[in-house]
Amino acid sequence: MLFLVAALMLxxxxxxxxxxxxxxxxxxxxxxxxxxxxxxALRERHGRRRRTSVN
Structure with missing residues (x-):
């Protein structure tokens, strides 16, 4: 709850x-x-594809 209050203030x-x-x-x-x-987002998607294809 404190996190939500801080996020709303920010x-x-x-x-x-x-x-x-x-x-x-x-x-x-x-x-x-x-x-x-x-x-x-593109780097994350590309990194996940490479990691899953190697395994």
């Missing part, structure tokens, strides 16, 4: 910061985060 702080940032900065930051998550 979420509120981030949303408050984004609300005051210029829209161009927000869109660039969102694109960078989306690319990072996409690359991470």
């Amino acid at each position: 979420f509120g702080a981030v949303l408050g910061t984004v609300a005051h940032a210029p829209i161009a900065f927000t869109l660039v930051a969102a694109a960078v985060i989306a690319a990072w998550l996409g690359i991470f």
